[in-house]
Amino acid sequence: MTLVQLSHPARARSFLADGERARFHDAALWQIRARRDQRAAELPEWEALRELAARIKAHTLAQLPEYLERFEENARRHGAHVHFARDAAEHNRIVFELLRARGVTRVVKSKSMLTEECGLNPFLEQQGLEVVDTDLGELIVQLRREPPSHIVLPAIHLRTADVAETFTRTLGAPPLEDAQSLTEFARSHLRAKFLAAQAGITGVNFAIAETGGIVVCTNEGNADLGMALPDLHIACMGLEKLLPRAADLGVFSRLLARSATGQAITAYTAHVHGPRPGGELHIVIVDNGRSALRGEARHRASLRCIRCGACMNTCPVFRRSGGHSYGTHVPGPIGSILAPLRDPDAHQSLPHACTLCGSCTAVCPVKINLHEQLLELRERHLEGPGLALSRRWGERALAQLLGWLLKSPGRTARLGAVFRWLGRRLPGLTRWGSLGRWTATRELPPLPEHSFHAQYARRRAERARAPSDPGARRQ
Amino acid sequence: MSYRKELLARLRAQTLEPVPLPELAGDWITYPDREAQFGAALARAAGSVAVAAAGDVRRAVEALPVVQQAARFCSLVAAVPGNLAPPGEPGGFRDVDVLLCQAEFGVAENGAVWLDERAAPVRAGLFLTQHLVLLLERSALVDHMHEAYARLGARVGQKGYGCFLCGPSKTADIEQALVVGAHGARSLVVVLY
Amino acid sequence: MRVALFIPCYVDQLYPDVGFACLELLEAYGIQVEVPAGQTCCGQLLTNRGALRAARPLARRFGAVFAGYDHVICPSGSCAAALWREVHGLGGDAPGAAARVVELCQFLVTVLGAPPSAAAFPHRVALHESCHALRELGLGRPSELGPGMAGPENPARQLLRGVPELSLVEPARRDECCGFGGSFSVVEPDVSVRMGNDRILDFEHAGAQVVTSTDMSCLMHLSGLMRRQRRPLTVMHISQVLVGRSPPQLPRTEPE
Numbered sequence: 001m002t003l004v005q006l007s008h009p010a011r012a013r014s015f016l017a018d019g020e021r022a023r024f025h026d027a028a029l030w031q032i033r034a035r036r037d038q039r040a041a042e043l044p045e046w047e048a049l050r051e052l053a054a055r056i057k058a059h060t061l062a063q064l065p066e067y068l069e070r071f072e073e074n075a076r077r078h079g080a081h082v083h084f085a086r087d088a089a090e091h092n093r094i095v096f097e098l099l100r101a102r103g104v105t106r107v108v109k110s111k112s113m114l115t116e117e118c119g120l121n122p123f124l125e126q127q128g129l130e131v132v133d134t135d136l137g138e139l140i141v142q143l144r145r146e147p148p149s150h151i152v153l154p155a156i157h158l159r160t161a162d163v164a165e166t167f168t169r170t171l172g173a174p175p176l177e178d179a180q181s182l183t184e185f186a187r188s189h190l191r192a193k194f195l196a197a198q199a200g201i202t203g204v205n206f207a208i209a210e211t212g213g214i215v216v217c218t219n220e221g222n223a224d225l226g227m228a229l230p231d232l233h234i235a236c237m238g239l240e241k242l243l244p245r246a247a248d249l250g251v252f253s254r255l256l257a258r259s260a261t262g263q264a265i266t267a268y269t270a271h272v273h274g275p276r277p278g279g280e281l282h283i284v285i286v287d288n289g290r291s292a293l294r295g296e297a298r299h300r301a302s303l304r305c306i307r308c309g310a311c312m313n314t315c316p317v318f319r320r321s322g323g324h325s326y327g328t329h330v331p332g333p334i335g336s337i338l339a340p341l342r343d344p345d346a347h348q349s350l351p352h353a354c355t356l357c358g359s360c361t362a363v364c365p366v367k368i369n370l371h372e373q374l375l376e377l378r379e380r381h382l383e384g385p386g387l388a389l390s391r392r393w394g395e396r397a398l399a400q401l402l403g404w405l406l407k408s409p410g411r412t413a414r415l416g417a418v419f420r421w422l423g424r425r426l427p428g429l430t431r432w433g434s435l436g437r438w439t440a441t442r443e444l445p446p447l448p449e450h451s452f453h454a455q456y457a458r459r460r461a462e463r464a465r466a467p468s469d470p471g472a473r474r475q
Numbered sequence: 476m477s478y479r480k481e482l483l484a485r486l487r488a489q490t491l492e493p494v495p496l497p498e499l500a501g502d503w504i505t506y507p508d509r510e511a512q513f514g515a516a517l518a519r520a521a522g523s524v525a526v527a528a529a530g531d532v533r534r535a536v537e538a539l540p541v542v543q544q545a546a547r548f549c550s551l552v553a554a555v556p557g558n559l560a561p562p563g564e565p566g567g568f569r570d571v572d573v574l575l576c577q578a579e580f581g582v583a584e585n586g587a588v589w590l591d592e593r594a595a596p597v598r599a600g601l602f603l604t605q606h607l608v609l610l611l612e613r614s615a616l617v618d619h620m621h622e623a624y625a626r627l628g629a630r631v632g633q634k635g636y637g638c639f640l641c642g643p644s645k646t647a648d649i650e651q652a653l654v655v656g657a658h659g660a661r662s663l664v665v666v667l668y
Numbered sequence: 669m670r671v672a673l674f675i676p677c678y679v680d681q682l683y684p685d686v687g688f689a690c691l692e693l694l695e696a697y698g699i700q701v702e703v704p705a706g707q708t709c710c711g712q713l714l715t716n717r718g719a720l721r722a723a724r725p726l727a728r729r730f731g732a733v734f735a736g737y738d739h740v741i742c743p744s745g746s747c748a749a750a751l752w753r754e755v756h757g758l759g760g761d762a763p764g765a766a767a768r769v770v771e772l773c774q775f776l777v778t779v780l781g782a783p784p785s786a787a788a789f790p791h792r793v794a795l796h797e798s799c800h801a802l803r804e805l806g807l808g809r810p811s812e813l814g815p816g817m818a819g820p821e822n823p824a825r826q827l828l829r830g831v832p833e834l835s836l837v838e839p840a841r842r843d844e845c846c847g848f849g850g851s852f853s854v855v856e857p858d859v860s861v862r863m864g865n866d867r868i869l870d871f872e873h874a875g876a877q878v879v880t881s882t883d884m885s886c887l888m889h890l891s892g893l894m895r896r897q898r899r900p901l902t903v904m905h906i907s908q909v910l911v912g913r914s915p916p917q918l919p920r921t922e923p924e
Contacts, residue, residue: 008856009855009856009857009858009859012856012858012859013858016858016859016862022862024650026866028650028651030841031651032651037811037812040813040814040815041814041815042504043504043814043815044502044504044814044815044816045501045502045503045504045816046814046815046816047813047814047816047817048501048502048816049501050814052497052499052501055494055495055496055497056496056497058494059494059495059496059497061491061494062491062492062493062494063493064486065483065486065487068482068483068486069483072479074632078634079634083477084477084478084479084482085478086478086481086482090478134658135648136646136648136649136657137646137648140648140649153647153648153651154648155648155649156651158649158650159650160649160650160652163649163650178652179649179650179652179654180652180654182649183646183649183654183656183657184656186657187656187657187658190658191569191603191658194658195566195569208632210632211631211632212632213631213632219644219645219646219657220644220645220646220657220658220659221602221644221657221658221659221660222657222658222659224598224601224602224638224659225599225602225603225658225659227598227636228565228598228599228601228602228636229565229566229599239482244496246624246627246631246632247499247621247624247625248499249620249624250499250619250620250621250623250624250625251499251621253620253639254584254619254620261647263519263520264516264519264520264584264585264586264641265520265582265585265586265587265620265639265641266641267520267640267641267642267643267644267645267659268638268639268640268641268644268659269587269638269639269640269641270636270637270638271631271636271637271638272636273632273633273634273635273636274634274635276598276636287478287482291482291485291486291489294486294489294491295489300491314812316844316845316847316863317856317859317863320859320862320863320866321859352851352852352855352856353856353859354849354852355799355845355847355848355849355850355852355860355863356716356799356800356849357799357803357845357849358799358800358802358803358804358810359799359803359810359812359844359845361803362803362810362812362813363812375716375718377718378716378717378718379718379719379720380718381718382717382718382719383718383720383721395717395719396719396722399714399717399719399721399722400722402713402714402719402722403711403714403719403722403723403724403725403726404725406677406708406709406711406713406714406726407708407709407725407726407729408708409705409706409707409708412677412680412708412709416677416680416681419681420681434851434854435854437853437854437857438853438854438857438892440857441857441861441892441893441896442861442864442889442892442893442895442896443891443892443895443896444892445682445683445888445891445892447682448681448682448683448684450684451680451681451684452675452679452680452681452684452686452687452688453675453680453703453705455684455688456687456688456703457705
């Protein structure tokens with residue numbers, strides 16, 4: 001079958017070329033998966049929580065306009081400003097305008113996948129602002145001028161020595177050898193930034209419609225510092241982050257950290273209603289394709305995502321190929337759904353970067369049917385829009401041919417016999433094309449002379465010729 | 476022109492199957508010994524528990540090594556005097572070695588405590604202080620987060636800041652090595668009384 | 669009851685002994701099994717690539733060939749799952765026969781009540797739990813699920829425990845994917861091989877001599893790697909273990 005060779009397999013190959021780094025990456029993420037399992041095992045109600053979370057999110061999505069209005073009304077009541085952005089460009093414009101109007105040039109930012117999605121940092125930097133990512137992992141990749149490779153553990157693809165080299169090269173740090181001293185160095189560097197910042201930009205983990213508040217979860221306390229010191233706080237959120245009631249946080253606060261890092265809860269779970277006294281709070285609610293996704297019945301469930309990263313930690317492919325192999329800001333199983341939906345032609349390889357093992361679906365705290373959607377995207381690529389016409393025709397034609405061959409036992413038998421015969425007589429042929437990608441590293445199975453059906457038919461014929469054989473038991 | 480109106484119209488034009496909002500009822504876990512569970516969970520989060528004998532919080536706090544070694548100890552609790560008045564402006568808290576506050580209640584399931592601006596009027600203090608010590612009444616322990624939010628009730632939606640705090644600031648962003656004391660407090664002790 | 673045996677296409681073409689081992693096994697328990705002529709492929713080769721339309725004729729054929737049987741035994745978790753998927757509407761037509769498809773071990777345990785194996789198998793065996801059997805068909809307890817979901821254990825594991833002289837060993841990662849994934853094995857060869865090698869090492873460290881599974885497809889991939897690297901373990905389909913076949917000879921390591 002024609003195989004569409006695109007970026008994920010090629011990048012995965014580069015990732016795996018460094019065997020030791022790949023081994024570390026896989027082992028580290030598996031350990032986090034294992035810790036998640038332990039946290040889940042502590043709660044007999046774990047599966048009930050997942051079911052509740054899925055239904056709360058599904059309900060919220062179904063009544064999204066009402067909840068958006070309610071959230072806006074309550075947030076305004078507390079003195080927050082609420083903005084709506086159609087897309088990434090509008091989001092960036094709104095944020096920049098808020099900063100420019102107040103003469104802000106120094107910004108601290110805590111982790112927000114939404115701002116990654118919108119490309120906020122490069123946009124603000126182009127306008128001459130200093131934007132410092134304060135999540136340690138995000139700071140490291142920012143200094144290296146590369147994207148994060150995991151939505152929760154941005155620097156998981158790096159070793160300690162890489163971080164040390166980066167700090168020395170970009171911040172003038174002395175040579176440091178361990179995580180403790182590197183973190184200590186970052187602590188003083190960032191404290192100075194927090195204290196000098198004129199604005200703090202954060203993401204939003206949950207937005208509560210009933211109260212108009214936002215919830216931000218971190219382990220480092222960097223979001224809290226960013227909200228507590230500068231006078232201007234800008235909170236950026238996708239419109240799917242809404243929850244109906246404060247009580248719903250009971251469910252999500254029990255699922256999020258356990259799923260994400262294997263902790264019972266993050267160090268800080270901040271609840272913010274309105275600005276600080278003397279300060280300003282601006283909440284920017286972003287669409288950027290989410291409303292369109294809401295209209296897709298078979299993929300709408302992806303909007304439940306709470307960006308925990310559990311699917312990445314469990315995915316055997318992600319662990320062995322790394323986030324950068326996906327070429328999109330949110331990688332892994334959920335990213336392999338979101339990116340192709342946004343841009344099918346650019347991300348054709350992603351739904352195929354998957355064995356359909358289903359582990360992702362089994363860990364997702366909001367029960368997104370991840371692997372089923374990945375399979376559905378394969379069908380969509382073949383039958384639907386996107387994917388160059390010529391490739392579609394080629395693959396579809398080949399599929400039809402195979403279907404025609406395989407539906408006939410006679411044709412299957414002849415085809416199989418020919419392959420086995422060729423494989424035995426001309427083993428060199430097995431080094432070509434797709435088969436070559438097998439035989440480069442794996443032996444083929446020993447090719448039998450006769451198929452099961454051929455042997456079975458022959459045995460039946462032999463027994464038919466000797467019906468009085470007392471040993472015969474078969475039909 | 477704001478995108479708001481167009482967005483709401485787009486969303487309303489989509490017809491989705493209604494999904495009922497579920498009742499938040501369930502057979503939630505309860506702990507026969509909340510204090511033990513709380514202590515164990517907090518320890519796993521790199522925090523620690525000290526118990527005030529006979530409810531003498533002042534003695535218990537002053538006996539803590541982190542307090543004894545502190546040059547600048549700022550107390551926001553009347554019963555325990557510090558040697559430093561709360562700084563006037565938020566940035567001043569960076570010079571505080573130990574900050575003492577009253578936590579409102581704790582959650583056994585995960586070792587977290589709830590604080591809001593009544594406990595820490597200048598919220599920056601909680602994150603700029605080098606070390607954090609929190610007082611917590613033993614009777615103010617709930618089993619799990621559902622109970623926590625029920626206990627907060629409508630107050631959770633009041634204007635201002637509130638936080639579930641669990642252990643000190645930490646990160647494992649460098650090669651998954653746990654480092655305690657990232658940007659916030661380097662240590663956290665909960666004194667139970 | 670009328671029982672039929674479905675022979676997966678790759679078993680037919682590449683591992684015919686697995687089919688015969690299934691027949692021997694079922695007949696040892698007194699089950700008269702028919703192998704309808706005219707059966708072909710479950711279509712997974714096509715459906716997993718998204719070619720659902722091209723696979724529909726195969727589904728229709730399956731329905732026709734296997735009409736009238738009470739149980740259609742399938743010695744492959746992934747084929748059984750693919751057929752089940754069609755029943756749940758993810759494919760096109762829903763042949764009624766697909767609803768009576770049952771994986772081999774599932775049949776032995778749920779229909780026959782897990783009869784003990786007569787044949788001894790004096791070797792150290794590890795069970796590779798195939799992802800489709802585990803997470804799609806629900807045959808066993810996926811390691812991801814929380815305590816509230818303790819369903820019956822994997823029927824394959826249950827059966828192996830009843831085999832005389834068989835020593836069951838467990839890998840560190842109980843149910844991680846082997847990396848075959850059908851066309852994944854050649855579309856993402858580097859990751860596929862890495863996954864397979866990791867799995868093999870896990871079984872090796874557990875002390876396994878034989879790796880078995882409900883799915884010959886997983887084993888074909890693992891075996892391909894084992895033999896290329898001359899690793900000291902081998903594969904057998906679970907039907908072959910249960911009827912007491914001897915393990916294939918392991919490669920003698922030649923001095924370099």
